[in-house]
Amino acid sequence: MKRFAYLGLGSNLGDRAAFLQEAVAGLPDVAEVSGVYETAPVGGPEQGPYLNCVAQLLTDRTPRQLLQLCQESEKAAQRVRDERWGPRTLDVDLLWIDGEEVDEPDLVVPHPRMHQRAFVLIPFCDVAPELVASLPGAAEIMAADAAQVAAIGPLTLSS
Numbered sequence: 001m002k003r004f005a006y007l008g009l010g011s012n013l014g015d016r017a018a019f020l021q022e023a024v025a026g027l028p029d030v031a032e033v034s035g036v037y038e039t040a041p042v043g044g045p046e047q048g049p050y051l052n053c054v055a056q057l058l059t060d061r062t063p064r065q066l067l068q069l070c071q072e073s074e075k076a077a078q079r080v081r082d083e084r085w086g087p088r089t090l091d092v093d094l095l096w097i098d099g100e101e102v103d104e105p106d107l108v109v110p111h112p113r114m115h116q117r118a119f120v121l122i123p124f125c126d127v128a129p130e131l132v133a134s135l136p137g138a139a140e141i142m143a144a145d146a147a148q149v150a151a152i153g154p155l156t157l158s159s
Contacts, residue, residue: 003098004031005057005066006128008111008120010091011077012041016051017155019090023073024155029059034126036152039119047087053155054095054123063102063109066094095120096131118145 007027011019017036024033034054041047061069070092077090095111102109114120115135121142125132132138 002029002058002060003100004128005059005061005097006095006124006131007055007057007066007070008052008091008093008095008114008124009055009073010039010050010052010119011089012048012050013087013089017152019077020051020053020155023077023090023092024053024055026073026076027055027057027069029057029061030055031058032056032127033155034123036155037119037123038150038152040148041087042117042119045087050119051152052119052123054120054127056127063094063097063100063107066097067107070094093120095124096128116141118142118149122146122149 009020009023020036024030033056036051036053039050039052041050059066073092074090079089079091093111094107094109095114097109100109114124115138118141121132121138125142
């Protein structure tokens, strides 16, 4: 059965927009993509700003298959995992799957920190405003941190 799943994408190394464009273009089952937002990094070492977006998929893939898809996208962008929360060419997180909860050592759905991060919530709101509104504390986080998130525009995909 198909249901909506949401992926958060971010990049702060190299051609950030190209990494997002290529990642979204390579995703199956894309139903909608948020606008692109430039955001300050949260946590980790000193680093440059990120471009972030959220992709909505209409899919019948399992949570494990979606996690594998996220990891394959990162690998295609030559992501290197040197430092926790360090700079990266591409970060793809599985945020939410309608009707699914997973709590395993390497996979937690819904994403455990998404409701604390304006850089996730603001683009997420573009594609699923009712869902974001239902997350505890989301409105307060978005209001408090909105100044740190700048709208860049739509993601342009080649046809």
